[in-house]
């Protein structure tokens with residue numbers, strides 16, 4: 001399995017690491033916009049050195065309870081960082097946004113993957129993804145970040161998420177997004193209880209029938225720190241366990257904060273999985 005953009009092709013035959021690069025004001029402890037941008041470029045460089053294949057740049061926090069960010073503010077945060085990284089590396093850069101204008105500005109600046117936690121449901125997003133012809137990750141979310149954790153409720157979380165992704169795939173195809181550009185994501189922590197999150201991890205293999213790459217993002221999320229009764233900054237072990245489990249269950253892209261440790265874990269997973277007996281051997 002692979003994704004392509006213009007002359008770049010990324011093989012997904014082994015799981016790859018997507019490094020998280022938040023460029024929201026609360027991401028870096030201090031300093032003005034320029035200092036934040038230079039810190040962001042340095043962090044991207046470090047994540048690439050540590051084994052990240054994709055750098056996921058986000059200018060809007062989508063944590064539970066997060067406030068909305070104005071479109072131009074989001075563009076002003078992410079575009080300079082994308083340009084600076086692109087000047088230094090031909091790595092894969094994804095833009096973590098739901099806004100069509102931010103998608104367009106980011107790809108124009110050098111991003112080559114759209115990562116949309118709202119699965120292209122915002123105005124103009126489907127058209128933008130079709131026009132830009134870049135791979136796009138569509139993720140399941142129940143509700144909106146501000147309220148999604150109030151009372152998550154499903155008939156059957158696995159089937160409900162699968163049905164949602166089916167509907168969004170159809171919407172993408174109808175809008176002119178080509179199927180081989182679609183990546184799926186169950187959306188851990190986005191309108192799910194602890195049990196829902198672990199059902200989606202335990203039964204992640206149910207998502208392979210689409211024949212599309214799966215992206216999994218559990219790094220430092222409440223499904224880990226609440227289960228372990230720790231803080232988000234103290235769950236490296238739990239995050240590595242979730243990344244490893246997702247990769248063993250076939251997720252091709254693992255979105256994390258702790259790149260070096262995850263890259264090592266995924267190398268071990270890849271070595272193990274290549275020794276799997278082919279069916280019938």
Ligand SMILES: Nc1nc2[nH]c(SCC(=O)O)nc2c(=O)[nH]1
Pocket residue numbers: 020062063096115116117137139185187188215216217218220221255
């Ligand atoms: N595709 C994808 N994009 C994401 N962006 C965030 S932001 C919240 C956080 O990192 O805690 N989570 C995810 C995720 O799970 N999947």
